[in-house]
Amino acid sequence: MGITTVRLQDDVEQELDSIATKLNRSKGWVIKEALVEYLAKQQLEQQRWQETLQAMESATQGRVVDADSVHEWLAQWGTEAEQQGPKK
Numbered sequence: 703m704g705i706t707t708v709r710l711q712d713d714v715e716q717e718l719d720s721i722a723t724k725l726n727r728s729k730g731w732v733i734k735e736a737l738v739e740y741l742a743k744q745q746l747e748q749q750r751w752q753e754t755l756q757a758m759e760s761a762t763q764g765r766v767v768d769a770d771s772v773h774e775w776l777a778q779w780g781t782e783a784e785q786q787g788p789k790k
Contacts, residue, residue: 708733718732718733767788767789771788772788774788775787775788
């Protein structure tokens with residue numbers, strides 16, 4: 703496990719102290735939890751960006767589902783006739 707030093711502005715340090723006290727945890731624990739959450743969020747954002755680029759490429763290549771097929775599929779939701787989504 704590595705050790706990293708962080709310099710914080712006074713107002714951020716005060717807020718961190720307040721949160722750590724309220725949670726009955728150390729400042730290091732609060733920082734670690736916040737960083738883990740931030741990193742997971744960034745990873746998800748990158749994944750979504752890659753999926754967006756792939757979707758744009760698919761659309762550019764004409765691999766799309768026409769609106770009528772989508773509307774027919776959505777109209778079946780919640781009925782006994784519900785089926786899998788339309789294919790490209």
